[in-house]
Amino acid sequence: MTAALRGLYAITDTPLLADGKLLPYAEAALIGGARLLQYRDKSGDAVRRLDEAQALAELCQRHGATLIINDDLELAAHLGVGLHLGQTDGSLAAARARLGAEVVIGGTCHAQLELAECAVAEGASYIAFGRFFNSNTKPGAPAATVELLDQARARFAQPIVAIGGVTLDNAPGLIARGASMVAVIHALFAADSALEVQDRARAFAALFD
Ligand SMILES: Cc1ncc(COP(=O)(O)OP(=O)(O)O)c(N)n1
Ligand SMILES: Cc1nc(C(=O)O)sc1CCOP(=O)(O)O
Numbered sequence: 001m002t003a004a005l006r007g008l009y010a011i012t013d014t015p016l017l018a019d020g021k022l023l024p025y026a027e028a029a030l031i032g033g034a035r036l037l038q039y040r041d042k043s044g045d046a047v048r049r050l051d052e053a054q055a056l057a058e059l060c061q062r063h064g065a066t067l068i069i070n071d072d073l074e075l076a077a078h079l080g081v082g083l084h085l086g087q088t089d090g091s092l093a094a095a096r097a098r099l100g101a102e103v104v105i106g107g108t109c110h111a112q113l114e115l116a117e118c119a120v121a122e123g124a125s126y127i128a129f130g131r132f133f134n135s136n137t138k139p140g141a142p143a144a145t146v147e148l149l150d151q152a153r154a155r156f157a158q159p160i161v162a163i164g165g166v167t168l169d170n171a172p173g174l175i176a177r178g179a180s181m182v183a184v185i186h187a188l189f190a191a192d193s194a195l196e197v198q199d200r201a202r203a204f205a206a207l208f209d
């Protein structure tokens with residue numbers, strides 16, 4: 001079945017979800033209504049990465065959500081799940097050829113429609129633009145404006161992901177301008193409890209009703 005690419009896109013962050021928070025907080029986001037969950041881990045610890053990604057794949061399956069692996073085609077291929085690639089993370093076309101037609105593959109397009117043209121031509125399932133606001137997680141990411149969303153929506157049929165400093169306050173403006181999904185780390189997972197994550201996820205998800 002093709003994944004519905006609309007709604008809350010939760011992205012994990014290893015430092016933020018240390019001390020045993022990864023699985024309970026990820027599950028809370030899924031219970032709250034996140035439709036996509038990205039495993040974003042920048043460590044080189046292959047054993048832990050495989051363990052964690054496998055556990056997240058089971059959680060996503062249980063909650064009817066789609067798991068996306070950041071950066072790592074081999075891990076995505078091993079688990080048979082989705083993949084997100086940035087501009088320096090390898091060929092999107094090669095990833096599509098390897099993972100097959102049905103798997104969700106996303107591409108980072110920063111604030112450039114030309115990058116989105118390439119991503120679509122190479123088989124991206126969604127195109128991601130950002131950063132729209134100040135980001136706690138990635139403050140140095142190139143900045144994008146909301147006007148870009150108008151242009152992207154007019155030009156592309158593919159679902160559009162908005163990322164970077166997205167909060168419950170600013171997400172409605174992104175959705176109104178054409179974002180099919182909002183990708184969130186800090187405003188979702190920088191929380192004192194799993195219950196708080198669940199409440200925040202539910203509030204993000206309700207913005208798409
Ligand atoms: C949904 C989504 N959009 C953009 C990114 C950023 O990808 P990238 O530019 O490769 O940066 P890293 O996340 O790898 O630091 C993303 N991960 N997810
Ligand atoms: C991983 C990432 N990529 C970005 C981009 O603009 O491409 S912004 C970003 C960080 C998103 O985290 P937060 O919700 O905490 O700002």
Ligand SMILES: [Mg+2]
Nearest residue numbers: 071085086089
């Ligand atoms: Mg990357």
